[in-house]
Amino acid sequence: MTVAAPTNVCIIIAAKNAADTITRAIASALAEPEAAEVIVIDDGSTDDTARTARAADDGSGRLNVIRFEENRGPAAARNHAIAISQSPLLGVLDADDFFFPGRLRQLLSEDGWDFIADNIAFIDASQAETAHGRIGRFTASPRLLDLVGFVEGNISRRGVRRGEIGFLKPLMRRSFLEGHRLRYKEDLRLGEDYDLYARALAKGARYKIIHSCGYAAVVRGNSLSGSHRTADLRRLYEADQAILTEGPLSADAASAIRRHERHIRDRYELRHFLDLKNQTGYMSAIGYGLTNPGALPAIVGGILADKTERFHPRQSSAPLALGGSGVIRYLLEAPVAGPGE
Template identity: 75%
Template structure:
């Protein structure tokens, strides 16, 4: 087998019930000259995702479509795609998103990185066909981010505008992942990207970010990215705890990771309280809170913050429905 070029990129698309968007995602990936492979893993869809994906083949032999009969989650699907791919570079594309032309060329023109990501444009689904030409052209302004900065960038604060950099979709060097035994944590169905990038940074990865915008993310009110189970929050803060126990971190990184763990754990406590209230009644929820006094501050402050948040217009560029206004939002601001 001929060795892949050092700039050859495998695009990994994990998909579930994405028959209405998967063809556009695949077409945008195959349109990039640097794309050597597109691996689509249909994660137990109940629609025609796999068939639509196969029909998007451009005849170049670069597309592979695999179907799981039962849903295994995003981490398992991505790990499987990595295992059957050959390219030295790996990139993610969500099944309802798409690349803007020239994205890979712009990223690969940079050097000195193990992971590299660019800006994201959040676009209303209804505007996807016409919004590409309206995406702003940002000066690349490359910078390296460290573990402390990355973790801090994934902690939301009520009333503060933020760009959750765990949403970024970097190209990753397979050699770095292999050298350090890094793959997605298959216990996670929330924050699996954040967790992988944080562990990579803890191993010394050079993570470069540029502001040029080459990734378009569709924003829909029923997006799967906006839904998660309460147990998913518990798994995520436990993953933070595992990193704190296993990795040798600097003081700033350790402090940031502890803040992130507490932030996610507080979200879990609030969600768990509300779940008990909805399932077993208010008395059961209060009983839990009284038996776990350490959770009380998170529960009380979370309820108050949620009530006040409803009175304010959303200010974050993170994936929330744009309301059909046609406005394009950017994860990394000017």
């Protein structure tokens, strides 16, 4: 007898100072019939996030709001939600984003995956309420993403669109996470999603992507995801180093992770140099460069590139919608669905 695949999903929302957007996020998750649980973790907010979240309850008994008195970071918040949830499938929704109707049904119509993600629409905050009626219809075009493709998709290159594949918000099978003892690394405040997915792929996860769009990422100038500390960059490249030592990888996979590690480490070295300059003066910063010659290419190259870009107009590398034009940008390029598809 064939056993039907489990369809009960827990949607996890880690929120900090999200009182202005949490209602829309929760409502979009509760509107999905496949969502058996919606767990909101108020991660030490100083506004009314928790109270606003509880007020969004639809009476179905599926909403659970937990408040941390102190901020622990999104990784710790998500790990706590995983620990208290019961559903066999887990999904993440950022507190200022929302689902388009039918997202979970579309994802769950696919089989043969441990992680599955769909396209993302980057939407200006001022256009969020009307976005659903303007979303493009794309053919699903399912494909599997391997570790090399995933890591390469997270490496930014000057002059081209930034590496954004880590923005994907997959559903995850609890059984795979449990079987491989995988959780978010709680010391990461940047790239915690990238690290989890990379470690899962290194352990053989089947990561499927479909190109139909069910997730709206709202672009705001004060988004917490748009800022990070220098130490966050260091922890992220150290996480890459840990992946390289944790288990056997193919030569191509190891090479890709080393490229990503170098990419992040270069960003760290430039940022650390600028921090020293601002905090203790040029001589201290120059002294750091001279005593760490391996960092000099990143420092000099980064400074020259930044100065050069001042004289050349370029598109922003941020995942921005196209402002007042009303055009929505999508993470994944895909063919438009024809009539009846």
